[in-house]
Amino acid sequence: MISTAPLRWAAPAALFGAAGLAHLLRPAGFDAIVPRALPGRARTWTNVSGALELALALGFTVPAARPATARAAVALLLAVWPANGQMALDAWRGGSGVRRAVTTARLPLQVPLIRLVARAGR
Numbered sequence: 737m738i739s740t741a742p743l744r745w746a747a748p749a750a751l752f753g754a755a756g757l758a759h760l761l762r763p764a765g766f767d768a769i770v771p772r773a774l775p776g777r778a779r780t781w782t783n784v785s786g787a788l789e790l791a792l793a794l795g796f797t798v799p800a801a802r803p804a805t806a807r808a809a810v811a812l813l814l815a816v817w818p819a820n821g822q823m824a825l826d827a828w829r830g831g832s833g834v835r836r837a838v839t840t841a842r843l844p845l846q847v848p849l850i851r852l853v854a855r856a857g858r
């Protein structure tokens with residue numbers, strides 16, 4: 737029987753790695769969804785979240801670090817949930833029907849993502 741254990745941490749590592757790179761290589765789109773209530777520049781928040789996502793991706797690859805990495809990843813996902821809400825609000829204020837649907841659907845999809853990440857720490 738093939739073990740699925742590597743998939744438990746590989747998927748979150750890949751997701752966080754891709755997201756971190758996207759934040760750092762194409763920051764403008766992420767700057768636009770930083771909640772306006774946060775202090776400081778949006779680019780700072782984008783860069784910090786990108787760096788954190790890359791650190792989490794790396795953390796998932798280290799067996800001893802996975803439990804702490806999973807807890808930190810869940811915390812980050814909860815912390816950035818307001819940005820997803822901001823993106824949905826912005827889409828409803830002037831986006832296409834497809835953009836509205838995608839950004840609205842993304843909000844509840846955060847729940848299974850959080851579960852996936854939490855399982856990766858076991």
